[in-house]
Amino acid sequence: MAETKADMIDLAEEIVRDLELGTVSKWKEKTGGKAVGCMPVWSPRELLHAAGILPVGIVGGGDGIEIIKGDAYFQSYICQIPRSTIEMGLNGNLSPLDGMIFPSICDVIRNLSGMWKMLFPKTPAWYLDMPQSFDEIGVDFFTHELKRLFGEFCRVSGQNPDNDSINRSIAIYNENRSLIEELYQKRRERPWCFPVSEGYLLIRAGYQIDVKEHNKMLRSYIDLAAASDCKAIDNARVVVLGSFCEQPPLNLIRTIEKSGCYVVEDDFTLGARLIKGEISTTGDAIENLARAFIEQSREAAFIYRESEKGGELVEKVKKCNAEGVVCCAPSFCDPALLDQPMMVAAIEKASIPYTSFKYAENTGQFQVIREQAGTFADSIKLWS
Amino acid sequence: MSKPVIKESSMDLQKEMLARHFEKLAVSEENGDKCAYTFVPGNLAELLHCFDLLPVLPEINALQSAMRNKSADYIAAAEKEGHSEDVCTYVKCDLGMAKNGNIGPTGTRLPKPSVLLLSYTGCFTFMKWFEILKQEYDCPIVMLHVPYQADGKPTAEMRRYIVKQLQEKVIPVLEEVSGKKFDIDRLRQLMASSARSEDNFVKVMESAKQTPSPIDGYFGGVYYISPIFTAFRGTPEAETYYEALLAEVNDRAARKLGPLTPEGPMKEEKYRIVVEGPPNWTHFRELWKMFSDEGAVAVASTYTRVGGVYDFGFRHDPDNPLESLADYCLGCYTNLNLPTRTDMISKYVEEYQADGFLINSVKSCNSFSAGQLLILREVEQRTGVPGGFFESDLVDPRYFSAANIKNRLESYFQMIEQKRNAVSAL
Structure with missing residues (x-):
């Protein structure tokens, strides 16, 4: 474990940028366990963990991979993440994985699940059908869906954990979610000591390492950052919205920060914190997990809600004492871009300033974004 | 005009x-x-x-x-x-x-x-x-x-x-x-009526297995699906419509006539094509003409299965009404995974004796479009018929490039012709 904050961030960045999944291979060598890739946004990592499997968050190749084969599978109007994921699959980057999960967040990821079955028939590809019926009917369906998947995980790992084991895994992930929330809370209190670019790397690193290791890493970072001597500057406090699947390049996140924004809330790594609060660790563990998804999920573009859209966003802006919203969605992302006008309507109604732009995970030019975000931050500071 | x-x-x-x-x-x-x-x-x-x-x-x-x-x-x-x-x-x-x-x-x-x-x-x-x-x-x-x-x-x-x-x-x-x-x-009565219309609808669509095909199963198919996919399923009007349609189609088939296009009856069936993807609606007639001018007939299409895959056996079942509604929803074409879609298209190519397989990839519809290029490769590999690909949109005229599409279709049909000539020369 790295001893200084800077070392820790370097380590996290190294893990995040390692498209060969070196940490995953090492974990497998050390434990003899299996690893399963989880596409955005959310997967039942607790069930994988209980089955002795390392859940590995796969969020495309970012700006670290040249797309050659992947482009041959997708038309120009389809987002970037499936191309880089196919590229990684065909290049062998994902060979440490013993299966892949495709959650039901949009038509592209949905169809990618079928492509995976056709292109990689030896690797199990599971589609996770998350219910859109947010009631007892949904709990019942999702409990069955998760039990079905858990059976598949156990078949892959050769283990047969009992209910208590799953509850123990849920407790470990409860700690993980709690630490991530603490990190966000600290950032809201002192964003100059807890910059988003660092927090982002820390959470992203957790997509590729064992959750217990990640918990230690988070604890250590929070303590080191809290003790650090940082100076506050007169940045605008903003909420970033729309980046829950295909991730912006790290330099885009840094650009937003450098342009004069403190990102006090975001949805970059939403999967790690989709479920709010603790999940019960008593009783039927799988039903508890299903119920938590139904009852404790955050507002998200891929989740159907009958209540007015944007309510949670407005509340979040107020809670974070944010001064504006940056709508930052990937090009061709149906959930984010179809959601955006409804979100904008809600924040306009609440007189919250906003700006919006699009990106791709391999965007390389940031000057325009820096100017736009900088102007937005300046306008907040000068006129709000 | x-x-x-x-x-x-x-x-x-x-x-x-x-x-x-x-x-x-x-x-x-x-x-x-x-x-x-x-x-x-x-x-x-x-x-x-x-x-x-x-x-x-x-x-x-x-x-x-x-x-x-x-x-x-x-x-x-x-x-x-x-x-x-x-x-x-x-x-x-x-x-x-x-x-x-x-x-x-x-x-x-x-x-x-x-x-x-x-x-x-x-x-x-x-x-x-x-x-x-x-x-x-x-x-x-x-x-x-x-x-x-x-x-x-x-x-x-x-x-x-x-x-x-x-x-x-x-x-x-x-x-x-x-x-x-x-x-x-x-509900049972309405579903019994639906099933009767569905029987006749399937007969109409499967008439395209004949040579020449008496129908166009993509452009013409759009009209044939309209009552059953929209407001009329389960009504006496739909039953009357499908009885009349089937009689017309049977009559054309008996007289060995090809489909009726907006320009008139199709003269010669030169290419039998299976089409994947929704039509372009802003230039619907223009696109159809690009096919019919070349003597290309769409003998089957996946778009005409988007509101129900009846030719694979599904019928609304008055004895199990709610379960049957569930099965209907589950079985719609875009609710099927890619391997199933690929199997289905390959089956169409074989059963309808198609000369080719074309994809109209529409910008607006990821549900259809994501993965189509893989489907194209797979279907080509399995059936041996050449696949083709062109792009447009559902309802945005900015994404319809007539010259590009025409050029691509003409080249595609020429390629089928050349393949045919090469085979017959052996």
């Missing part, structure tokens, strides 16, 4: 049905009739008829707007309001139409919805579409979530989930909106 379209009597019959339906919608508010906005794939037409709710299908409004050259302005209006250029143009066209008086295809105003019945079947965008519409209209909304057939077959659990939603959510809301009690016997 374009030439007048040559029509058969079934087309007039359909036109009258649509006119009557839109007339009913136009006067529904003054007559106290209620209407439900809902989507084509997985539509619950029989259930809506059970409650005397008039169906309004936003995709149909959008495509009708495109065929009447109105979609460009509607899309521009929606984009001006902040809707991204990247997203589904059906949605933007519908929103633009609503903002411009909600005038339907027959020139009369469509009523506001009494209920939004969100049948989430095979398309993620449907969910966002109705969330947006919910903000426009003060009416109840009810969601029917249909799981995806990711492993190529429906499960008992999926069926149970849908039936429970129908029983505990959808039906109570429809009862409340309509003020009528649910009558399962009426």
Whole structure:
């Protein structure tokens, strides 16, 4: 474990940028366990963990991979993440994985699940059908869906954990979610000591390492950052919205920060914190997990809600004492871009300033974004 | 000025049905009739008829707007309001139409919805579409979530989930909106009628297995699916229409005639093609002409299975009405996984003795489009017939490049010809 904050961030960045999944291979060598890739946004990592499997968050190749084969599978109007994921699959980057999960967040990821079955028939590809019926009917369906998947995980790992084991895994992930929330809370209190670019790397690193290791890493970072001597500057406090699947390049996140924004809330790594609060660790563990998804999920573009859209966003802006919203969605992302006008309507109604732009995970030019975000931050500071 | 379209009597019959339906919608508010906005794939037409709710299908409004050259302005209006250029143009066209008086295809105003019945079947965008519409209209909304057939077959659990939603959510809301009690016997009668129409519909579509094919199963197929995929399934009008249509098709087949195109009867069937993907609606006739001028007939298409895959055996079952509705929703084409879609297309190529397989890849529809290039390779590999690919959009005329598409189609058909000549020279 790295001893200084800077070392820790370097380590996290190294893990995040390692498209060969070196940490995953090492974990497998050390434990003899299996690893399963989880596409955005959310997967039942607790069930994988209980089955002795390392859940590995796969969020495309970012700006670290040249797309050659992947482009041959997708038309120009389809987002970037499936191309880089196919590229990684065909290049062998994902060979440490013993299966892949495709959650039901949009038509592209949905169809990618079928492509995976056709292109990689030896690797199990599971589609996770998350219910859109947010009631007892949904709990019942999702409990069955998760039990079905858990059976598949156990078949892959050769283990047969009992209910208590799953509850123990849920407790470990409860700690993980709690630490991530603490990190966000600290950032809201002192964003100059807890910059988003660092927090982002820390959470992203957790997509590729064992959750217990990640918990230690988070604890250590929070303590080191809290003790650090940082100076506050007169940045605008903003909420970033729309980046829950295909991730912006790290330099885009840094650009937003450098342009004069403190990102006090975001949805970059939403999967790690989709479920709010603790999940019960008593009783039927799988039903508890299903119920938590139904009852404790955050507002998200891929989740159907009958209540007015944007309510949670407005509340979040107020809670974070944010001064504006940056709508930052990937090009061709149906959930984010179809959601955006409804979100904008809600924040306009609440007189919250906003700006919006699009990106791709391999965007390389940031000057325009820096100017736009900088102007937005300046306008907040000068006129709000 | 374009030439007048040559029509058969079934087309007039359909036109009258649509006119009557839109007339009913136009006067529904003054007559106290209620209407439900809902989507084509997985539509619950029989259930809506059970409650005397008039169906309004936003995709149909959008495509009708495109065929009447109105979609460009509607899309521009929606984009001006902040809707991204990247997203589904059906949605933007519908929103633009609503903002411009909600005038339907027959020139009369469509009523506001009494209920939004969100049948989430095979398309993620449907969910966002109705969330947006919910903000426009003060009416109840009810969601029917249909799981995806990711492993190529429906499960008992999926069926149970849908039936429970129908029983505990959808039906109570429809009862409340309509003020009528649910009558399962009426539903059974409507479903029995649906099954009779479905039998004749399948016979019409499968007539294309003959040579020459008496129908075009893509462009012409769009007309054949219209009653059964929209407001008329389960009605006597639909039964009458499909009886008349089948008689016409049988007559053409007996006389060894090809399909009727807008330019007149097709003279020579040179290429038998299977088509994947929805049509382009802004240049529908122009695109059809590009096929028919070359002697290309679409003998089967996947778009005509988007509102139900009847030729693989499904029929609405009056003995198990709710379970049958569940199976119907689960089985719609875009709710099938890619391996199943690939199997299905390969089967069409073989059973319909196709010379080629073409994909119209539409920008707006990820549900169809994501993965099509892999389907293309697989179908080519399995069947040995050459695949082709062109791009357009559903209702945004900016994405229809006539010269490019024509050029590509002509080259494609030439390539089939050359392959044929090479084989016959052996």
